[in-house]
Structure formats: C-alpha cells, structure tokens
Amino acid sequence: MGLFDKLKRAFGGGQAEAKPESEEKVVAENPAPQAEVESTPAAVEPAPEEKTKADQAEVNQESVETESEPEVEVAAPTPVQPAEVEEKVAPKPAQEVAANEETKRYERGLAKSRKGFGAKINALLANFRSVDEDFFEELEETLIEADVGFETAMKISDQLRDEVKFQNAKKKADVSDVIVEKLVDLYEAEGENEDNQLHFATQGPTVFLFVGVNGVGKTTTIGKLAHRYQAAGKKVLMAAADTFRAGAIEQLVEWGKRVDVEVVRKPEKSDPAAVVFEAVKKAKEEDYDLLLVDTAGRLQNKVNLMNELEKIQRVITRELPDAPHEVLLALDATTGQNALTQAKQFGEVTKVSGIVLTKLDGTARGGIVLAIRNELHLPVKLVGLGEQMDDLRDFNPEEFVYGLFKDLIAQR
Numbered sequence: 001m002g003l004f005d006k007l008k009r010a011f012g013g014g015q016a017e018a019k020p021e022s023e024e025k026v027v028a029e030n031p032a033p034q035a036e037v038e039s040t041p042a043a044v045e046p047a048p049e050e051k052t053k054a055d056q057a058e059v060n061q062e063s064v065e066t067e068s069e070p071e072v073e074v075a076a077p078t079p080v081q082p083a084e085v086e087e088k089v090a091p092k093p094a095q096e097v098a099a100n101e102e103t104k105r106y107e108r109g110l111a112k113s114r115k116g117f118g119a120k121i122n123a124l125l126a127n128f129r130s131v132d133e134d135f136f137e138e139l140e141e142t143l144i145e146a147d148v149g150f151e152t153a154m155k156i157s158d159q160l161r162d163e164v165k166f167q168n169a170k171k172k173a174d175v176s177d178v179i180v181e182k183l184v185d186l187y188e189a190e191g192e193n194e195d196n197q198l199h200f201a202t203q204g205p206t207v208f209l210f211v212g213v214n215g216v217g218k219t220t221t222i223g224k225l226a227h228r229y230q231a232a233g234k235k236v237l238m239a240a241a242d243t244f245r246a247g248a249i250e251q252l253v254e255w256g257k258r259v260d261v262e263v264v265r266k267p268e269k270s271d272p273a274a275v276v277f278e279a280v281k282k283a284k285e286e287d288y289d290l291l292l293v294d295t296a297g298r299l300q301n302k303v304n305l306m307n308e309l310e311k312i313q314r315v316i317t318r319e320l321p322d323a324p325h326e327v328l329l330a331l332d333a334t335t336g337q338n339a340l341t342q343a344k345q346f347g348e349v350t351k352v353s354g355i356v357l358t359k360l361d362g363t364a365r366g367g368i369v370l371a372i373r374n375e376l377h378l379p380v381k382l383v384g385l386g387e388q389m390d391d392l393r394d395f396n397p398e399e400f401v402y403g404l405f406k407d408l409i410a411q412r
Helices: 003-012 022-029 031-043 053-062 068-075 080-088 094-109 111-127 133-145 150-167 172-190 218-231 248-259 272-285 302-319 337-349 368-376 397-410
Strands: 206-211 236-240 262-264 290-294 326-332 354-358 380-384 392-394
Touching: 003 172, 003 397, 094 111, 094 392, 094 397, 111 133, 111 172, 111 397, 133 150, 150 172, 150 368, 172 368, 172 397, 206 218, 206 302, 218 236, 218 248, 218 290, 218 354, 218 380, 218 392, 236 248, 236 272, 248 262, 262 272, 272 290, 272 302, 302 337, 326 337, 326 380, 337 368, 354 368, 368 380
Parallel strands: 206 290, 206 326, 236 262, 236 290, 326 354, 354 380
Antiparallel strands: 380 392
C-alpha cells in the first residue's frame, strides 16, 4: 500500500471505518430489532442465577406494566461490568503509546504549515472553473509559494495534466486529491532509498559535526541533542569550534550548564581545528560515547569556511578514521526557499550527510521538506517541532506527510 493510500485510509476513507457504532445505529433505526433490544434487558438481564424464584416471578408479573422497575434492578450490575472489563483489558503497549504521541507532535508542529498549505490549495480550487492551462499555471505558482520548490512544482503540474484527464477529475475534491496524491507519490519515490537514521560508531566515540549559517538554531540543536543522549545514559561531550562569532562559545557553554554536559573550548578567535583536536583527544581518553561539534557558519567567505571545515574534518579523521559519523546541516524552516540556497552552498563546501530542519513548528513553510528531498536529495534526519527540550525529534517521513496533508484529505 502506497503512502497516499495510507493517508487516504487514515483520514479520508477512514471516516466511516472510524465509527464502529454505526452498525449499532443502523440496527437501532429498524423498528423490529429495536423492540428486541429494548425487551431483551427486561426478559434476560433481570434473571441472573442468584435471583430467587420469587424475585423472578415478581419481575415477570410487573415487566409489562412497570418496565422501570426491572431497569432499576438491572442498573445495579450494569456499571460494574465495564469496570471489570477495564481491569481485564491489558494496557496499551508502550510502543503504541509512543507512536500515538509522536503523531500528535507532528500534528501540532505542522499545524501552521498544514493550515497555510491547505489554504493555498483551497483558494486555488475555489477560483477555478475548468481544469485548463490557466489552472495549471496558477497551480505552479501556488505550489512554488507553498515552498515545495520550483522543480517539484513543474513535475506536479506536468503529471497532473495527464492524471486529471485519466481519472476524469472534475469536482474540486477530486482535483485536490489528485494534487495531494501526486505530491505524496513524488515525495515517496524520491525517498525510496533515503537513509533518515543517525549513524553511530561501532566502537569508540561517535562524532557529529554540525554546520550551518548563524541564527538557524544550530547551537540550540546541539544542546537539545546533548540532553537527549545524556538522559539516555550516554556520556556526551560538546566542542565549541565556532570561535569566529562573538558569543558563540558562551552560548554553547550555557547550554552545557543547562544540560549538565562538559564543553571543550578555547578563547575567541582561536583555531577551530585546535579546539576539535582537544575535544576528540578527550573523548577517546575518557571514553565518551558522543562528541557534538559546533562550527562557524559564515558563508560570505566560502574559501575560508571551506578550508576551516576541511581542516576540522582532517583532524577528526586522523584521530578517528571512521569519523565524523554525521555531518549535519542545520536549516531554518522559516526561511523557506532560502534554506534550499544555503543547502546548495554548504553542499559545495562540505559533504553533508543529513539535514536538521529547525523551527518547523513556527512556520507555514513546511513544504520545504518536499523541496529538500526532491531537489537536493538529502535526507532530513532531525526536525524541531517546538521549543521544549524534547521537541527535537528524529524525522519520520510518514508522520510528516500525515501532519502536512491531513486536513486536505479529512475534508473529503
């Protein structure tokens, strides 16, 4: 079953299935079965084995004229039964509870994007009279405005031309479904062999190298990730290798105090590679599980940045041949298409293994995830879904799709 089919079943086609009481309601509307249902409690339930024959006779005599009395007698055991059932029902597995909570996180975190994306699509559909060339041109503009990317918008428009004719889509709901279906199918196809997992060392310390321009939430991401693994029982170390930006070192040190993680640092303007060397050496000698390295994010001078990052990576690899195990590019989701530009520029500077998309909860530009996958072919590995410490989450492609398109499908 494809991702769109799952989405349709969960939110669109699942509406009828989500109401198991409907069968009972249908039966209740039939007069004959209804009479049976109403008479059954009086005839069967008021006659448990523990009742005496006298009680049973009394019930039989008064059941026709005073049905309220048997109902009172039946009411006594009735509330007990649900309680007994609840005691016997096993609690939901922790894994299922966690999955439900993760779904809610994505729904909350993508609320603005879902509302904005849905509003754009609904506005487009509200104005169209026929699916002609003008409609497709307007669709392309709408998708680009929704930050799904220029290439993605063109692909969707081209595919939609044939699909609308093939499916004979005329109603607004049908056309909307085809648009969402094509977006989801393209998203799923581009991510077929995508690796969204974070990779760790088989032995010795794991090193995550973080890159990204200033102000995207890179240092905050490092602090939250340090908290996650520290809470999981890992021995975590951070390295303040952004010695260029004023206040960067102090910011990471403050995060270290907050999450109780040590930070390796040197004075401002020091050689970043020297900081990293000390951090890697300490991580090896003192048996740390994870080293998180912050770096400078100035893109205005690519040559200096490239040389700096290359030097840092050489130092890491010399000490730990398999490291860095992840090079994570932090992007601010609120910047929309500018995030794509940054990703392309950093891709020219260093070999990025994954994306950290920050501030996703604070923007209506969640469609940027589609553009990142479809145009950059880089896996999103972490997403920021809120300001709380545990709102930095591993990226879940299906939960993202559900969170972004839920309302468009549910309205059908």
